[in-house]
Structure formats: structure tokens, C-alpha cells
Amino acid sequence: xxxxxxxxxxxxxxxxxxxxxxxxxxxxxxxxxxxxxxxxxxxxxxxxxxxxxxxxxxxxxxxxxxxxxxxxxxxxxxxxxxxxxxxxxxxxxxxxxxxxxxxxxxxxxxxxxxxxxxxxxxxxxxxxxxxxxxxxxxxxxxxxxxxxxxxxxxxxxxxxxxxxxxxxxxxxxxxxxxxxxxxxxxxxxxxxxxxxxxxxxxxxxxxxxxxxxxxxxxxxxxxxxxxxxxxxxxxxxxxxxxxxxxxxxxxxxxxxxxxxx
Amino acid sequence: xxxxxxxxxxxxxxxxxxxxxxxxxxxxxxxxxxxxxxxxxxxxxxxxxxxxxxxxxxxxxxxxxxxxxxxxxxxxxxxxxxxxxxxxxxxxxxxxxxxxxxxxxxxxxxxxxxxxxxxxxxxxxxxxxxxxxxxxxxxxxxxxxxxxxxxxxxxxxxxxxxxxxxxxxxxxxxxxxxxxxxxxxxxxxxxxxxxxxxxxxxxxxxxxxxxxxxxxxxxxxxxxxxxxxxxxxxxxxxxxxxxxxxxxxxxxxxxxxxxxx
Numbered sequence: 001x002x003x004x005x006x007x008x009x010x011x012x013x014x015x016x017x018x019x020x021x022x023x024x025x026x027x028x029x030x031x032x033x034x035x036x037x038x039x040x041x042x043x044x045x046x047x048x049x050x051x052x053x054x055x056x057x058x059x060x061x062x063x064x065x066x067x068x069x070x071x072x073x074x075x076x077x078x079x080x081x082x083x084x085x086x087x088x089x090x091x092x093x094x095x096x097x098x099x100x101x102x103x104x105x106x107x108x109x110x111x112x113x114x115x116x117x118x119x120x121x122x123x124x125x126x127x128x129x130x131x132x133x134x135x136x137x138x139x140x141x142x143x144x145x146x147x148x149x150x151x152x153x154x155x156x157x158x159x160x161x162x163x164x165x166x167x168x169x170x171x172x173x174x175x176x177x178x179x180x181x182x183x184x185x186x187x188x189x190x191x192x193x194x195x196x197x198x199x200x201x202x203x204x205x206x207x208x209x210x211x212x213x214x215x216x217x218x219x220x221x222x223x224x225x226x227x228x229x230x231x232x233x234x235x236x237x238x239x240x241x242x243x244x245x246x247x248x249x250x251x252x253x254x255x256x257x258x259x260x261x
Numbered sequence: 262x263x264x265x266x267x268x269x270x271x272x273x274x275x276x277x278x279x280x281x282x283x284x285x286x287x288x289x290x291x292x293x294x295x296x297x298x299x300x301x302x303x304x305x306x307x308x309x310x311x312x313x314x315x316x317x318x319x320x321x322x323x324x325x326x327x328x329x330x331x332x333x334x335x336x337x338x339x340x341x342x343x344x345x346x347x348x349x350x351x352x353x354x355x356x357x358x359x360x361x362x363x364x365x366x367x368x369x370x371x372x373x374x375x376x377x378x379x380x381x382x383x384x385x386x387x388x389x390x391x392x393x394x395x396x397x398x399x400x401x402x403x404x405x406x407x408x409x410x411x412x413x414x415x416x417x418x419x420x421x422x423x424x425x426x427x428x429x430x431x432x433x434x435x436x437x438x439x440x441x442x443x444x445x446x447x448x449x450x451x452x453x454x455x456x457x458x459x460x461x462x463x464x465x466x467x468x469x470x471x472x473x474x475x476x477x478x479x480x481x482x483x484x485x486x487x488x489x490x491x492x493x494x495x496x497x498x499x500x501x502x503x504x505x506x507x508x509x510x511x512x513x514x515x516x517x518x519x520x521x522x
Contacts (some may be wrong), residue, residue, distance in 0.1 A: 013354045023360060038378050092267075096274035100282055106495035108454040110461065110469075111488045114476035118297050190365070197367040209369065216373035224377065228370045235365035258322065 029156040040222045048224040060228075064207035065234065067122070068196030072131020073189055080136045080188075081181060084122070084143025089173060094144065109134040109195055113202050127207075134195040135188035142187070146180025147173050182249040189242040193235060208234070294464070299482050308488040321490070324460065324467040327384060328452045328498070331391025335448055339394070339399030340441060344429055346400075347437070349405025364397040365480040368455060373461050382463040395448040402444025406437030425484045437514055443507050450501050468494070 022042050028034050029041035040048070052058045087094045109130055120126035150173050158168050200209025208231050215224040287301040297309075312321065346352050372390065380388045410433060418432045433451040460469025469493055 010354060011350075014358055016481060017355045017358055034378070038371060038380070059380070063502060073512065092271055095271045097276040101281040103279075103496060105491040106450055106453070106499050107488075108450075108457050108495060110454055110457045111459065111472065111491040114472055114484055115297075117476060117489070118481075194367045194369065198369045198458065201372070212370060212373055224373055227290045228366075228374055231370040232362055232366040235367050235370075236362055239361070239365040 031064040037221065040225050044222055047223045048222040049229055051229070052223070052226055058211075060235065061206065061208050061211050062230070064194075064205075065196055065200065065209065065231075068127045068131055068199065068205070068207060069189070069193045069238065071124075071128045072196055073135050073185075075128060075132035076135035076139055076188055076192065077185065079132070080139035080184075081143050084140045084181075085147050085169070085173070085177070087140075087148025088144040088177070089117060089169070100139075101140070105137045110198060110202075113198070115201055116199075122204045124205070126203060127196055127205045130199045131192040131195040135192040138187040138191060139181070140186040142179060142184025144205045146177030146184075149180065150176045179250055179253055182246040186242045186246045189238060190235075193238055197231065272444030273436040275367060281350075292294055296479075296481055299485060303482055304485040304489060305491050306487055307482040311483055311486050312490050320466055320468055320471050321494075323384075324469070324494075325457055327387045327391055327459075327467070328449075328456050330384075330388045331455070332395055332449060332452045333453075334392035335395035336387070336445060337477045339444070339448075340403055340434075343403025343441070344407055344433060344437075348433070353404070360397070360400065363402065368394045369458055369462075372458060376463060382465070387456070387459045387464070391452050391461045394455050395452050398447040398451065398472045399441065399444040401445075403437060407433055408437045408449075409440070439510055440458065442510060446499070446502055448494060449498055453491070453498060 025039075025042040029039045029044075036044070043062065087097060112133065116130060118125040120129060140244050154176070155168065156174050159174050163171065197209040199205045200207035201213050202209075204210055204213070205224070208227060212224060212227045212231070215221075237241055264386070283301065290298050290300040345358060345448060368390075371393070375386050375390045375393075379389060414432050414436060415428065418428045421430065452511055456467070457469040460467035461473050464470045472484060472491070473489040475481075475487060
């Protein structure tokens with residue numbers, strides 16, 4: 001029993017659902033179910049956000065957070081992909097580093113904040129380090145899986161055609177690992193944003209996290225909610241961007257082709 | 262090199278590399294002779310003195326309680342919401358915009374808000390915070406798992422006259438379970454991170470609190486011991502989960518192994 005819905009209905013439901021949530025927010029705050037001190041009403045928060053958007057400081061903070069995210073993700077990619085390829089193509093290297101990786105991977109990067117605080121301090125370096133450290137692991141593991149998952153027949157065929165080691169790597173192993181790497185990049189991108197923001201909130205690095213921290217310290221509830229809302233939009237934008245990038249990177253891949261087994 | 266020698270070398274590497282890394286850490290910290298980077302041996306002694314088990318009850322137990330409660334709430338809510346959302350396209354249309362927004366929100370952005378909104382820096386706030394962000398991996402995986410069920414299963418159950426609840430319990434839930442469990446595993450490692458973040462922000466007990474206090478008082482030995490503890494906790498919880506998963510999904514593995522591909 002599948003209902004046929006056209007695009008128009010879908011768009012309508014989408015808009016109605018958001019409108020309903022916003023109205024609900026307005027009502028519970030205005031009627032005092034949750035006091036306006038604790039939860040500023042929807043209209044107040046959006047008005048606050050609107051006035052913030054018109055200030056330069058807001059956009060500077062926004063760009064600073066985006067910069068932390070991008071550089072963290074970039075550093076993680078530059079390190080994790082080559083190391084992942086290396087560990088994925090050599091059984092020997094993989095087993096040599098299995099135990100350290102298994103131990104380091106589950107360590108929450110947040111636990112490193114105090115160390116960074118005492119070594120790199122409140123610098124861009126510490127923000128990038130934290131973001132890159134967090135983003136490194138999912139990307140490394142995905143790359144390793146991807147390289148290991150290469151079709152052995154394709155690899156043997158290439159070998160029997162006399163294709164050399166290096167060429168096999170970038171003609172066969174890498175393309176077959178791309179879907180995994182793309183997924184790893186999507187996961188790492190979310191992690192990198194969270195940790196860039198974390199560095200700003202906990203270590204006082206300039207950016208949206210620092211703004212949220214200030215708003216809380218000075219008891220500016222309206223600003224606190226407005227900045228959190230803006231952070232959510234940034235998170236959503238980065239999520240949609242990385243999902244789209246993943247799909248684009250995989251356009252050629254059989255899993256994306258129509259009628260693939 | 263023959264095969265046996267190669268295997269022996271691999272096993273040797275698996276043992277030697279971690280030992281060498283630890284020895285390197287010890288030598289490096291000895292050479293550095295810095296207060297910020299105490300010797301590994303000092304950290305291990307601190308670890309034993311603090312966490313085995315004199316402060317275990319005062320700080321580790323509260324942290325574990327928060328993880329346990331938050332995770333349990335997230336599992337219950339994630340499955341309870343995920344099944345109807347997986348089954349009904351309408352329900353998905355109405356809720357997906359909100360789920361997409363909140364799952365993309367960087368968690369620390371809501372840390373100050375959770376304190377303002379819940380008037381608490383105790384368990385109510387910590388557990389709610391952990392539960393809220395652990396919900397999404399489970400919820401999304403449940404939705405995907407339910408959507409991916411072979412319609413023949415559900416139709417067969419229906420034609421045998423199974424009621425809706427019975428159908429969910431006997432067919433939908435087991436069929437989606439492998440994917441739900443995968444989501445739970447992601448959530449559990451997220452729970453450790455959320456625990457550290459929430460205790461690091463404002464709290465009076467817990468592992469994250471010890472981490473913060475020892476940093477603020479320049480007590481570097483205990484600080485490193487706390488970082489080590491968080492790493493060990495993350496590792497052990499993941500290990501426990503993998504063992505539990507193996508038992509819980511043993512039937513699935515067996516079924517997969519015998520089913521014709």
C-alpha cells in the first residue's frame with residue numbers, strides 16, 4: 001500500500017512540517033510552558049539572529065569555524081589516505097600497527113583538550129590539530145578497508161598483463177577504494193566540524209564556539225540560542241555538501257549506476 | 262622468504278611495534294624531562310594510585326552511570342521511533358527535516374543550552390545531553406534497517422494473519438536488528454565522547470571533571486592518568502559491545518552462512 005505522492009505534496013509537507021515546529025516553539029515559549037528566560041521564543045531568536053547576521057563579527061566567527069573545519073579535514077585527508085593505502089596494501093604493515101590503531105581510535109579527541117591547552121594554547125594550530133586528530137581515524141579505517149576490498153580477479157588480471165606495482169596501485173586499488181574513501185570523508189567532515197567547534201568552546205579559539213561560550217557566560221540567552229541555531233545551519237550545510245560531494249565522487253561507480261546487480 | 266617465516270615475522274611485528282611505541286614514549290618523556298609530559302612510568306603509577314580503585318567509586322562510577330543511562334534511553338527511543346518511521350513514508354516526510362537538522366548540529370553547541378533549559382549541571386542534564394546525541398545513529402540506522410527489509414517477509418507474515426504488533430516483533434525487528442546494532446555501536450563510542458564533553462563543561466564529578474580540575478591546577482600526572490583512563494574506557498566499552506553483539510547476532514550470522522547467496 002504505497003501512496004503515490006508527487007513532488008508538490010512532498011514540498012508542501014516539508015514546508016508545513018517546519019512551520020509547525022517553529023509555531024510549536026513559539027507557543028511553548030510564549031505561553032510559559034518553558035519560561036522565556038530559559039527558551040527565548042522563536043520570533044525573538046530569529047530577530048536576534050537577523051541582527052547578528054548584519055554584524056561583521058558574526059561572519060568573522062562563521063568563517064573562522066569554517067576554516068577550522070576545512071583545515072582539520074584537509075590535514076586529516078593528507079595524512080589518513082596515504083597511510084591508509086599503505087596499511088591497506090601491506091598485510092605486514094597492517095598487523096604491525098593493528099594494536100596501536102585499535103587503542104588510539106576509540107580515544108575521544110575531547111580528552112586531548114587539556115594537553116593542547118598546555119602545549120599549543122589558544123592558537124589556530126591547536127584547533128586544526130584537534131579537528132584533524134578526530135577526523136583522521138574514520139578516514140584511515142575506511143581507506144584501509146577500501147584498499148583491502150579490491151577485486152582480486154582485477155588485480156590478478158592486471159598482474160598477468162604485466163602491469164607494474166605502482167600502476168596497479170593507482171589504476172586498480174585506488175579507484176576501487178574511492179567509494180570507501182568518499183564515505184570516510186563524509187564521516188570525517190562531520191567529526192572535523194564538531195571538534196573545530198569544541199576547540200572554540202572549550203579553549204577559547206575564535207569562532208562560533210567562542211561566541212556561544214561568551215553568550216552563556218554573560219547570560220545572553222537570546223544570543224546563545226541564535227548562535228546555536230546558526231551553528232546548526234552550518235552543520236546542515238556541511239552535511240548536505242559532503243553528502244552531495246560523496247555522490248558526485250561516486251557517479252562513475254557501479255553502485256550508482258541504474259540496473260547494477 | 263617462505264610462508265612460515267613470513268607469518269612469524271608478522272606476529273612478531275604485531276607484538277614488537279606496540280612495545281617499541283611505548284618504549285619510545287617512555288624514552289622521549291625521559292629525555293624531555295618536562296612537567297607537562299611526565300614519564301610514561303609516572304603516568305602508569307598515577308593511574309594505579311588514582312583509578313585502581315581509590316577514586317573509582319567517586320568519579321568513574323558516576324561517568325559510567327551517565328553513559329549507561331544516556332545510551333539506554335537512546336536505544337529505547339531510537340528503536341521505538343525508528344520502526345514506525347521506517348514503516349511509514351508519511352511519518353518520514355513529516356519528521357525527516359527535523360532529524361536532518363538535529364543530527365547535523367555539532368553537539369557542543371547545545372551544551373550551554375542544555376544547562377539553561379534543564380536548570381541542571383547534574384545527572385539530568387548530562388544524561389539528557391548524552392541520550393539526545395546518541396539517539397541519531399540508532400534512529401537513522403533503525404529507519405534504514407526497517408526500510409531495507411525484503412517486502413516478501415512482511416507480506417508473508419501478513420498473509421499468515423499476524424497482527425501489526427506481532428509482525429513488528431517477529432519479523433520487522435529481527436530483520437532490522439543487524440543494522441540497529443551497528444547504529445548502537447556508533448552510539449556507544451559517541452556516548453563516551455558526550456560524557457567527557459558534558460563533564461568537562463560544568464560538573465562536580467566524573468572523569469571529565471577530574472580531567473578539567475587537574476589541568477586547571479597544573480597537576481599533570483593525574484591529568485595524563487585521566488586521559489589514559491578515558492582511552493581505556495572507550496576501548497573496553499567497545500570491546501564489551503563487540504562481544505555482546507556476537508552473541509546477540511549469532512543467529513543472524515548462522516543464517517547468513519547457510520543461506521544461498
